[in-house]
Amino acid sequence: MSNERRGGSRRESGDGQQPRRPARSGKPGGKQGGQNFRGGSSAKSRAQANAPRRRPAKPTEPARDVHVEDGVRLQKVLAQAGLGSRRASEELIANGHVEVDGQIVTELGVRVDPATAVIHVDGLRIQLDQDKVTIALNKPLGVVSTMDDPKGRPTVADLIKNREERLFHVGRLDADSEGLLLLTNDGELANRLSHPKYQIAKTYLVTVEGEVYPRVGRELLKGVELEDGVAKMDAVHVLQQIDGLAMLEVVLHEGRNRIVRRMFDAVGHPVKRLVRTRIGPIPLGDLKAGRTRVLGRTELGTLMNAVDL
Numbered sequence: 338m339s340n341e342r343r344g345g346s347r348r349e350s351g352d353g354q355q356p357r358r359p360a361r362s363g364k365p366g367g368k369q370g371g372q373n374f375r376g377g378s379s380a381k382s383r384a385q386a387n388a389p390r391r392r393p394a395k396p397t398e399p400a401r402d403v404h405v406e407d408g409v410r411l412q413k414v415l416a417q418a419g420l421g422s423r424r425a426s427e428e429l430i431a432n433g434h435v436e437v438d439g440q441i442v443t444e445l446g447v448r449v450d451p452a453t454a455v456i457h458v459d460g461l462r463i464q465l466d467q468d469k470v471t472i473a474l475n476k477p478l479g480v481v482s483t484m485d486d487p488k489g490r491p492t493v494a495d496l497i498k499n500r501e502e503r504l505f506h507v508g509r510l511d512a513d514s515e516g517l518l519l520l521t522n523d524g525e526l527a528n529r530l531s532h533p534k535y536q537i538a539k540t541y542l543v544t545v546e547g548e549v550y551p552r553v554g555r556e557l558l559k560g561v562e563l564e565d566g567v568a569k570m571d572a573v574h575v576l577q578q579i580d581g582l583a584m585l586e587v588v589l590h591e592g593r594n595r596i597v598r599r600m601f602d603a604v605g606h607p608v609k610r611l612v613r614t615r616i617g618p619i620p621l622g623d624l625k626a627g628r629t630r631v632l633g634r635t636e637l638g639t640l641m642n643a644v645d646l
Contacts, residue, residue: 373574403437408448411435414456418463419634434459455646461638462646464523470502471521471637473619477626482509482518493518496627507531508539508616511595516541516613517621520629529644530617536590537643538571540615541597545606549575549583553604557587561603565593568600582609617643 415426415435427445429435435442436457437449449456451465474496476482484494484505493506497520504520507530521527530537560569572588583606587597598608614621618639624630632640 373572403440403442403449403454404447405450405454406448408450408454410445411437411442411447411449411456412445414449414451414454414465415458415463417451417467418456418465420458420463429458457638460642461635462641463634464637464641466523468502469521469523469526470504471519471523471526471632471640472497472500472504472629473621473624473632474506474518474520474629475621475624475626476510476515476518478515479512480627481512482506493520497629500629508592509594510613511598514611514613515626516611517616517619517624518613519616519619526641526644526646529646530640531592532644533590533592535644537617538588538590538615539592539613539617540586540588542576542610542612542614543585543587543597543601543608544610545583545585545601545608547581547583547606548578549585549606553606556604557600561600563593563599563603568593568596570600586614 411430412423412426415421415429416423420426420429430445430447431443433441433443437447438455454465456463456465474493476493476496480491480493480496483492486492490512497504502522504522505527507519507521507527510516510518519530529535554573554575557570557573560567568589568591570587570589572586574586576584576586578584589596593599597611601608612621619632619636
């Protein structure tokens with residue numbers, strides 16, 4: 338069965354709310370923020386670093402037959418994945434919004450194998466395996482990013498005891514840090530999120546000692562020498578400075594152990610508080626400490642797109 342290829346619109350969005358930031362109006366005796374430092378041509382801006390990766394356009398090629406004779410009708414697969422009723426799914430197909438294994442499908446009789454088909458709707462990857470789940474967790478202060486701790490400290494596992502799935506965390510936050518962690522039972526997604534090839538940006542709110550001068554921001558962007566090599570930030574934004582402390586928002590894609598704390602130590606500004614507010618396109622939003630939420634279809638699709646799934 339041949340499939341007509343036709344362009345479809347692409348949308349990129351997230352389900353979560355934007356992370357809250359402190360007011361920019363300085364308190365009495367304090368200084369307003371406004372110092373913005375961005376990396377050079379090789380670094381992403383904050384907006385670029387946080388945005389989901391757009392799937393690259395494919396070169397024109399002959400249409401391939403993606404029909405699986407003993408498969409499931411495509412509109413049924415979409416409906417079961419939560420895209421709407423079968424009728425609504427048929428309209429998505431007929432209007433050229435659905436891509437199967439790299440081919441735009443507009444014929445309603447196409448059948449696919451849900452276990453192997455890679456389906457995108459308007460450019461967003463659709464998770465067809467209902468057993469796979471990805472959740473966001475706001476890790477509180479004092480909780481270690483492990484599933485078991487020989488010292489008896491509170492762990493991430495204690496916060497997801499009500500989940501039946503066998504989840505594992507993507508990356509870490511040390512016990513003295515707070516904020517967003519992702520947990521999933523999707524091994525391929527977890528591996529790609531952790532792989533340096535995909536350069537998934539992470540955003541932090543950091544409170545440090547001392548007044549941060551412009552040269553500090555430039556130094557962090559240029560790179561500071563650590564015991565395990567040079568480390569650079571992608572963006573540095575001073576939000577507020579008051580009473581001998583500075584609050585900044587920083588973006589970087591490196592995942593080395595305690596990298597943010599070590600970088601600020603290297604420039605003479607020890608970290609007093611560290612909160613991760615975003616991983617790639619996924620924001621912490623207003624999720625309370627110790628609570629979790631399951632990523633919605635759109636959020637999960639943007640996250641999968643960011644690692645070329």
